[in-house]
Amino acid sequence: xxxxxxxxxxxLFLSTGLxxxxxxxxxxxxxxxxxxxxxxxxxxxxxxxxQMQAQGxxxxxxxxxxxxxxMMENKIFLMQARIDSLTVNYDMVDGELxxxxxxxxxxxxxxxxxxxxxxxxxYKLRQEWRQLFEEQSLIQxxxxxIAGRIPEVTPYDVQQFLDTVSVEDLPVVPxxxxxxxxxxxxxxEAAAMAVKERLLSLRERVINGEKFATLAxxxxxxxxxxxxGGELGMASKSIFWPAFSDAxxxxxxxxxxxxxxxxDGFHIIEVIEKKGDMFNAxxxxxxxxxxxxxxxxxxxxxxxxxxxxxxxxxxFNLAARFFSEDPATRTNGGQMADPATGSSYFEIDQLKPxxxxxxxxxxxxxxxxxxxxxxxxxxxxxxxxxxVYKIIRVDKIVPAHPASFxxxxxxxxxxxxxxxxxxAIDEFLEKKIKETYIxxxxxxxxxxxxxxxxxxxx
Numbered sequence: 001x002x003x004x005x006x007x008x009x010x011x012l013f014l015s016t017g018l019x020x021x022x023x024x025x026x027x028x029x030x031x032x033x034x035x036x037x038x039x040x041x042x043x044x045x046x047x048x049x050x051q052m053q054a055q056g057x058x059x060x061x062x063x064x065x066x067x068x069x070x071m072m073e074n075k076i077f078l079m080q081a082r083i084d085s086l087t088v089n090y091d092m093v094d095g096e097l098x099x100x101x102x103x104x105x106x107x108x109x110x111x112x113x114x115x116x117x118x119x120x121x122x123y124k125l126r127q128e129w130r131q132l133f134e135e136q137s138l139i140q141x142x143x144x145x146i147a148g149r150i151p152e153v154t155p156y157d158v159q160q161f162l163d164t165v166s167v168e169d170l171p172v173v174p175x176x177x178x179x180x181x182x183x184x185x186x187x188x189e190a191a192a193m194a195v196k197e198r199l200l201s202l203r204e205r206v207i208n209g210e211k212f213a214t215l216a217x218x219x220x221x222x223x224x225x226x227x228x229g230g231e232l233g234m235a236s237k238s239i240f241w242p243a244f245s246d247a248x249x250x251x252x253x254x255x256x257x258x259x260x261x262x263x264d265g266f267h268i269i270e271v272i273e274k275k276g277d278m279f280n281a282x283x284x285x286x287x288x289x290x291x292x293x294x295x296x297x298x299x300x301x302x303x304x305x306x307x308x309x310x311x312x313x314x315x316f317n318l319a320a321r322f323f324s325e326d327p328a329t330r331t332n333g334g335q336m337a338d339p340a341t342g343s344s345y346f347e348i349d350q351l352k353p354x355x356x357x358x359x360x361x362x363x364x365x366x367x368x369x370x371x372x373x374x375x376x377x378x379x380x381x382x383x384x385x386x387x388v389y390k391i392i393r394v395d396k397i398v399p400a401h402p403a404s405f406x407x408x409x410x411x412x413x414x415x416x417x418x419x420x421x422x423x424a425i426d427e428f429l430e431k432k433i434k435e436t437y438i439x440x441x442x443x444x445x446x447x448x449x450x451x452x453x454x455x456x457x458x
Contacts, residue, residue: 032441035075065447076432081138093133102236147421170402176345178396180334183326184298191288222285230282298389302370368392
């Protein structure tokens with residue numbers, strides 16, 4: 001947070017050093033650090049502390065020391081970005097600003113509560129936060145520029161790293177699995193129809209006079225809101241799935257929606273209150289449920305396929321192409337890939353718990369018993385996916401081992417590149433701290449900064 005009545009020319013700070021001014025309410029605001037032609041105020045630090053507290057984090061002196069050091073480093077990057085005539089990524093700024101406002105509006109309960117908490121009108125907060133995000137954009141771009149100047153890491157660089165690091169300090173590559181699968185889905189259409197019929201029945205009961213909140217407590221499968229009678233609290237429409245927020249914003253308070261489908265399942269919605277693009281609503285969420293019969297039927301088919309594969313009647317990859325119902329893996333013989341990286345190798349924490357439980361005791365070439373798991377649909381939205389039944393073959397196991405040039409070149413190259421980028425940024429900061437006019441208020445003299453150079457600036 002920057003108070004405009006402190007935006008004096010740099011020469012004034014160079015001649016007068018640190019200064020104190022007053023808020024309009026009479027409280028003293030103080031310049032606690034000068035970094036070149038940039039200043040950091042007590043109010044800047046306290047504003048960030050206030051935001052952390054709004055997120056439920058406790059604050060202390062160490063937090064303020066950490067914030068001050070980070071702000072001073074950022075001022076150095078910011079000054080260099082301006083010298084280098086770097087430009088702001090306004091798309092990033094607009095997105096970050098919207099996210100911050102929506103998060104605080106939702107967390108604090110609306111615009112009025114947000115303004116009350118920060119003691120400022122929303123338009124003022126927008127201005128201040130926009131400036132912060134514009135500066136953040138320049139800082140990140142400058143850091144990327146510095147990191148991007150390091151030469152490409154060559155095989156010689158990787159070998160030199162291996163020659164100079166002790167064995168105990170070598171990065172350890174965790175155990176990795178290469179896997180293939182054959183998947184069968186339950187009858188999703190029938191399950192969706194059944195859940196819609198249940199919701200229509202609940203909607204009819206509300207229309208006939210039963211309380212929405214009571215039914216939500218009993219039937220809703222959203223545990224977070226069910227205990228509150230389905231109430232979600234005043235929140236920005238942007239935090240919900242578009243289909244949900246569109247339906248809610250179109251409702252009049254007290255009217256019950258038709259069935260709304262989102263990646264979470266199926267809902268009926270009752271809007272309690274609307275303010276601008278925010279609303280408070282109740283909902284009942286039901287998810288498609290699959291029966292023991294669905295499971296038994298799928299397991300029987302998978303057992304039969306597994307037996308034929310083990311007896312040599314059909315190869316696993318051909319069975320996957322002909323019988324698997326997962327389009328993402330069927331065309332390549334069932335071979336699985338990490339949706340985040342595209343790699344065909346999985347570390348343990350990249351596997352779904354059900355998948356790992358099925359293969360953890362298997363050797364290369366062995367095939368799991370049928371297992372109930374989930375697919376990768378909705379992965380990028382953070383969902384768990386749809387129910388699926390599968391058998392999994394362990395194609396290859398790479399045991400945990402110290403990284404080697406032959407087997408782990410890509411990982412080592414990335415490690416060396418990261419180290420050099422961090423070193424380049426660190427060396428840039430060290431050089432600029434020595435060259436830049438910096439004064440820190442003695443009130444922070446007891447701080448344990450990560451860089452000793454700051455101690456010369458009091």
